[in-house]
Amino acid sequence: MTTHDADPMRVLNRRDDTTCRVRDVLDRVGSKWSLTVINELGPGVRRFTEIKNAVPGISQRMLTETLRGLERDGLISRTVHPVVPPRVDYELTSLGRTLLDTVRTLLDWALDHIDDIDKARDVYDTRA
16 A cells, blocks of 8 residues: 555554655645645746735745745746846646645635634634
């Protein structure tokens, strides 16, 4: 049986190298900035400034770190064009595209339930 075929909870409950690697991947793709950047790259190639303008609240430094991490993990590709001024394009790789439906489902869920979560937080925060 391969790791892919294993029960996800059994994999995550083990204390081994596979578990650490799975959690590392989940940390990357589950971060708020990664989810948003992957979603923004869904329609196609984007330049750094286009991504930054489309992701409210992200700093240039955080966007750079997020893009580098996603590139390192093979989820996006970075193309530098030899022009002045330099032009850099980002796009999802085929591996990154496999995440797109999941990312959009998570973002849709958050949008659908944000009011419920706000109410639950209010109730929790008012308890003494």
